[in-house]
Amino acid sequence: MPAPDAPAPGSAPGSGAAATGPVPGPSGGRPRWAVGALGGAGDDGTEGRGRGEREGALAVGADGDPPGPGGGIAALSLPYQIVAAVSLAVVGMFACVHLAMAFLHVAPSNTLTKQHGEAVDDWVFPEFEQNWKLFAPNPLQQNIAVHARAEVVGDDGRRRTTGWFDLSGDDGEAIRGNPLPSHVNQNELRRGWDFFVNSHTNDNRPNGLRGQLSERYIRRIAMLRLEGHQLGGRIERIQLRSVTRGVEAPVWSDEKTDTRPYYRVLPWWTVTAADLPGGVSGGRTEADK
Structure with a gap:
């Protein structure tokens, strides 16, 4: 055996x-x-x-x-685990607050927006603006351009009026073909003009407490844009207007669209040092002298 x-x-x-x-x-x-x-x-x-x-x-x-435990947070030492957990908690809280603010911004008027509407707007504007005009019930069907001209006093003391500068066209040229366009070129002038129109009547009179604020804002935008043009003198007055044209219907549609331009011309505004901090050198605005 x-x-x-x-x-x-x-x-x-x-x-x-x-x-x-x-x-x-x-x-x-x-x-x-x-x-x-x-x-x-x-x-x-x-x-x-x-x-x-x-x-x-x-x-x-x-x-x-x-064999020991796998990777992830469990593989870290205790101090790093605490740091990772706190970081995740902060990111999660920020995401929840942002979603809540965005929801309140687009939601109908309610008790929270009436009491804390200013805080919601401060959080959303301008980086996280939500605009639903692209969709129903009223999609945008017009192109609105903002023009500006100036009254300039030359070195010889003679006063002349410039032609109209297409400020919206300048923004369009800066955006077209740019994969990462500036937020200023996309929204500053457009939102400033909407702000002015919504706070004024059709005869350009303020309809509320924000009327004067919107006027000062659009004047400063216009002065900043005119700074890029060599006007050959000191700017003393500026004037703005809007040109509204209907978007032409597509070729396959039988809809008739009025594409004629309609103008809204604002009064002349006298330029002051408050219209641009520090004034503008180079023969443009020198109201502080």
């Missing part, structure tokens, strides 16, 4: 039933556990070992301990 530890008669090393037991660890350390598998046809048991690995053979680390 063969010894219990001896292989079965006729069996080759690496074939037959392999025992499951501890495997001595490196350098005399704690043993590693391994699960054997049935050997294959090869004398060295290569095929059997491959099948055993595929069937779930388990081998722990060289030190005999089970």
